[in-house]
Amino acid sequence: MRRIIYSDFTKEILKLSRINNYSKKIVGYKESKWMNNPFPIYKLEVNKKAKTKFCIVAGVHGDEIAGPYSIIELLKRPKFFKKEIYYQIFPVINPTAFELQRRNNDKGRDINCLNKKTLKSKNYKEIQFFYKEVQNENFDFFISMHEDLDVDKAYGYIYENDFEKIYRKLFRRERKWKTKKIYGDKSDGQGLVKNVHDHSLEDRLFSMGKTKLSIATETPGKLNLERRIIMNLKNLEIINNHLLNNINI
Ligand SMILES: [Zn+2]
Numbered sequence: 001m002r003r004i005i006y007s008d009f010t011k012e013i014l015k016l017s018r019i020n021n022y023s024k025k026i027v028g029y030k031e032s033k034w035m036n037n038p039f040p041i042y043k044l045e046v047n048k049k050a051k052t053k054f055c056i057v058a059g060v061h062g063d064e065i066a067g068p069y070s071i072i073e074l075l076k077r078p079k080f081f082k083k084e085i086y087y088q089i090f091p092v093i094n095p096t097a098f099e100l101q102r103r104n105n106d107k108g109r110d111i112n113c114l115n116k117k118t119l120k121s122k123n124y125k126e127i128q129f130f131y132k133e134v135q136n137e138n139f140d141f142f143i144s145m146h147e148d149l150d151v152d153k154a155y156g157y158i159y160e161n162d163f164e165k166i167y168r169k170l171f172r173r174e175r176k177w178k179t180k181k182i183y184g185d186k187s188d189g190q191g192l193v194k195n196v197h198d199h200s201l202e203d204r205l206f207s208m209g210k211t212k213l214s215i216a217t218e219t220p221g222k223l224n225l226e227r228r229i230i231m232n233l234k235n236l237e238i239i240n241n242h243l244l245n246n247i248n249i
Contacts, residue, residue: 118133159203169242
């Protein structure tokens with residue numbers, strides 16, 4: 001698979017939305033002094049009237065491409081979308097980083113940070129656009145799809161009050177960790193880092209009570225892209241089934 005530029009990526013997203021009747025919205029235009037044209041940031045919505053809410057975010061870091069590409073593959077599968085679930089999808093939340101093929105935005109900022117400072121700073125416009133969309137939300141599940149480009153094993157950052165089985169169903173075969181720490185954070189010894197409050201989107205949305213369940217998944221960049229996309233699609237399928245099975249609880 002060849003790397004595509006942001007305008008081609010959005011063309012594909014819009015085409016698939018048109019074909020399958022997903023609604024689309026531009027949540028903001030990310031302007032950049034150093035780059036041509038403002039970059040529209042999109043949110044796609046499916047089944048707006050359903051009560052169970054599933055939010056899917058990708059492209060927080062521009063060099064972690066499996067997430068955005070997984071969204072394209074997901075949009076090609078209209079059967080994935082169940083009428084009982086309201087999906088809110090942010091296919092690429094950091095378009096300048098996607099275009100520059102690097103982690104941080106055009107201002108050199110890591111936008112995976114939602115707090116008082118980033119909600120005011122002109123260097124974090126992406127976060128402000130995102131927050132405007134989610135500040136009054138109550139999601140049942142929030143996922144932000146990341147990648148770790150330096151490893152060959154998958155892992156995740158999870159947020160829970162109790163032992164939530166659903167998290168352990170994700171990446172079940174791919175979390176081959178045997179260490180108690182991942183980058184200095186305590187893990188369960190099987191690739192799940194718990195309740196690290198780092199102001200990331202997944203941390204803040206959970207801590208602020210805007211989502212019941214929250215995870216950042218990290219696909220292993222050392223494996224090929226197709227495999228990483230398959231891992232993401234499988235995780236999304238598992239979460240989808242979980243939400244369907246728990247709809248009246
Ligand atoms: Zn990342």
